Amino acid sequence: MIDNKNRILVTRSSMPSLDEYIEEIRELWDSHWLTNMGKKHNQLADELKKYLGVTGLELLVNGHAALEFTIQSFDFAPGSEVITTPFTFASTVHSIVRNNLTPVFCDIDPDTYCLNADQVEALITDKTVAILPVHVYGHVCEVYKLKEVADRHGLKLIYDAAHTFGEKVDGKGIGNFGDASIFSFHATKVYNTIEGGCVCFSDEELGKKVYFLKDFGIVDEENITGVGANGKMNEFAAAMGLCNLRHLKEEIDKRREVIRRYRKNLSGVRGIKLSPDYESGKVKGMEVEFNYAYFPVVFTDEFGAGRDQVFAKLAENNIGARKYFYPLINELKCYEDMGWSAKEQTPVAYDISMRVLTLPLFADLALDDVDRICEIILSAGNSGG
Numbered sequence: 361m362i363d364n365k366n367r368i369l370v371t372r373s374s375m376p377s378l379d380e381y382i383e384e385i386r387e388l389w390d391s392h393w394l395t396n397m398g399k400k401h402n403q404l405a406d407e408l409k410k411y412l413g414v415t416g417l418e419l420l421v422n423g424h425a426a427l428e429f430t431i432q433s434f435d436f437a438p439g440s441e442v443i444t445t446p447f448t449f450a451s452t453v454h455s456i457v458r459n460n461l462t463p464v465f466c467d468i469d470p471d472t473y474c475l476n477a478d479q480v481e482a483l484i485t486d487k488t489v490a491i492l493p494v495h496v497y498g499h500v501c502e503v504y505k506l507k508e509v510a511d512r513h514g515l516k517l518i519y520d521a522a523h524t525f526g527e528k529v530d531g532k533g534i535g536n537f538g539d540a541s542i543f544s545f546h547a548t549k550v551y552n553t554i555e556g557g558c559v560c561f562s563d564e565e566l567g568k569k570v571y572f573l574k575d576f577g578i579v580d581e582e583n584i585t586g587v588g589a590n591g592k593m594n595e596f597a598a599a600m601g602l603c604n605l606r607h608l609k610e611e612i613d614k615r616r617e618v619i620r621r622y623r624k625n626l627s628g629v630r631g632i633k634l635s636p637d638y639e640s641g642k643v644k645g646m647e648v649e650f651n652y653a654y655f656p657v658v659f660t661d662e663f664g665a666g667r668d669q670v671f672a673k674l675a676e677n678n679i680g681a682r683k684y685f686y687p688l689i690n691e692l693k694c695y696e697d698m699g700w701s702a703k704e705q706t707p708v709a710y711d712i713s714m715r716v717l718t719l720p721l722f723a724d725l726a727l728d729d730v731d732r733i734c735e736i737i738l739s740a741g742n743s744g745g
């Protein structure tokens with residue numbers, strides 16, 4: 361039987377105290393203004409702009425809507441190609457396909473697991489309109505190389521930055537790279553508004569288009585000039601965001617300690633490959649202020665036990681690690697008609713997806729629990745006997 365009380369899951373939502381949240385939402389009982397770009401919504405947009413160091417930001421109901429509306433805002437011709445990664449959450453590729461565009465999969469970098477910037481150019485055709493990389497796990501794509509390729513070919517560069525809230529690259533907010541970057545504020549993220557997301561941009565016109573799309577294409581009470589939808593963030597979500605923003609630094613500091621402990625326990629173990637250590641200096645030539653979003657571990661053959669064995673052993677001990685991101689998107693049932701071959705077209709992504717496990721990580725994860733999780737992992741492999 362599952363012992364839910366003592367179960368450790370891959371993450372746990374950060375929340376303010378109940379009193380703090382109640383204080384934040386109290387005025388909604390006076391105003392009765394619950395959604396449609398209310399006071400909390402606008403305050404949060406202003407605060408996030410400052411926090412992320414960006415000039416343009418539009419809040420949305422979730423990260424997926426942010427991406428789908430952003431892509432739609434560019435008005436790409438149906439059937440145009442968008443180069444992206446298969447090593448991501450389904451949302452990334454669904455956003456492309458739901459805009460009647462064709463995803464073209466590029467393999468990933470074997471160390472950061474982000475789109476391999478050196479392989480993008482070979483995939484560009486006369487139908488390519490955009491590159492859509494993902495800063496997966498909070499690891500940073502090679503932003504300078506990607507910009508150079510995009511500029512040289514006149515392509516849009518749209519980042520799925522769902523995992524990189526608050527990160528900086530060479531001192532600059534990560535939302536400033538590319539034509540647009542979307543963030544997710546889902547309950548499982550470093551920063552949450554329960555559900556929520558945003559897009560950051562420097563072109564004001566792009567922001568206006570996203571706003572128009574998220575509000576049904578309404579111009580005013582008597583004019584609706586486009587077929588938009590509903591992507592608005594409500595006041596309760598925005599209130600949660602205002603509260604969580606106050607505690608974010610503390611949350612990130614605690615997550616850093618958890619990751620340090622994992623690294624201490626697992627570094628140098630034969631057959632265990634850890635992700636880049638952004639604290640130890642530049643990675644791919646970039647100074648990154650990391651947000652400690654995820655802790656993926658890759659098990660190579662030398663470990664003596666496969667990823668699925670480690671996963672099962674953790675599960676037996678009530679520990680819910682996750683196989684983010686397996687299966688790859690180019691292997692999903694919903695796309696099988698498209699005839700992609702993950703193994704042949706994106707072999708590095710395929711290999712990593714078969715070996716990776718994302719370990720539990722949240723601010724209040726006790727360091728003793730981290731030690732216990734590592735002991736269980738080690739006991740599954742050669743070193744544990």
Ligand code: T4K
Pocket residue numbers: 369370371372373422423424425448449451452494520522523544545546547548556557680684
């Ligand atoms: N692009 C990328 C690269 C993404 O990773 C995502 C979302 C998006 C775009 C789209 O952003 P959003 O539209 O979601 O804002 C989760 C999240 O639902 C999803 O947001 C996230 N990526 C994805 C990687 O993970 P699941 O299906 O794994 O979630 P679930 O329900 O299994 O939750 C995982 C764990 O989190 C649970 O075991 C416990 C904990 N949890 C979960 C919930 C729902 C909480 O502590 N509180 C909660 O309320 O997808």
